Amino acid sequence: MNPVTHFLVSWGVANSTALERRERAIVTLAGVAPDLDGLGAIPELLTRNWAHPLDWFSRYHHVLGHNVGFALVVTGASYLLSTKRWKTAALACATFHLHLLCDVLGARGPDGDQWPIPYLFPFSHAWRWTWSGQWALNGWQNFAITGAMLVLAFYLAWARGFSPLEMVSPRADRAFVRALRSRFGAAKA
Numbered sequence: 001m002n003p004v005t006h007f008l009v010s011w012g013v014a015n016s017t018a019l020e021r022r023e024r025a026i027v028t029l030a031g032v033a034p035d036l037d038g039l040g041a042i043p044e045l046l047t048r049n050w051a052h053p054l055d056w057f058s059r060y061h062h063v064l065g066h067n068v069g070f071a072l073v074v075t076g077a078s079y080l081l082s083t084k085r086w087k088t089a090a091l092a093c094a095t096f097h098l099h100l101l102c103d104v105l106g107a108r109g110p111d112g113d114q115w116p117i118p119y120l121f122p123f124s125h126a127w128r129w130t131w132s133g134q135w136a137l138n139g140w141q142n143f144a145i146t147g148a149m150l151v152l153a154f155y156l157a158w159a160r161g162f163s164p165l166e167m168v169s170p171r172a173d174r175a176f177v178r179a180l181r182s183r184f185g186a187a188k189a
Contacts, residue, residue, distance in 0.1 A: 001099075008153055030092035074092060074096050110136065
């Protein structure tokens with residue numbers, strides 16, 4: 001799935017219980033963290049015309065960050081960085097694994113190639129998650145999920161008074177919530 005979809009799904013999970021702004025951000029970012037291995041696309045793109053291009057995206061995306069080893073790192077970091085440690089770590093672990101599940105469901109490339117998830121890496125190469133019905137990355141299913149998550153984010157922003165924007169700018173977040181409430185009325189207490 002698209003990183004934006006992973007972000008919105010994770011933010012929805014972060015809002016499933018009472019968490020403070022910091023913990024919501026930690027849980028949300030944990031759900032996007034597996035795609036850090038996708039940053040290899042930048043050097044791969046920059047070196048594609050070199051004699052020895054760096055194939056970091058092609059080789060390492062869905063490998064380095066999409067596994068139980070990295071899940072343990074992300075969950076541990078979530079525990080250490082939060083005040084509601086166990087709740088935040090549990091939700092961070094859940095959003096991390098939800099990311100993996102969503103990729104198994106809907107991350108088939110345009111060439112029809114699947115990206116299997118080497119779940120037990122770096123401890124073992126024995127178990128790779130795949131699903132023969134995996135839909136395309138640009139399939140209608142991913143667009144529908146993204147749309148539903150956008151509706152949920154807008155609704156939660158209107159009802160609770162904060163949106164995903166709180167992670168980057170509290171001021172922009174307040175302005176967004178104000179705009180929603182002026183358009184759709186104040187949320188009922």
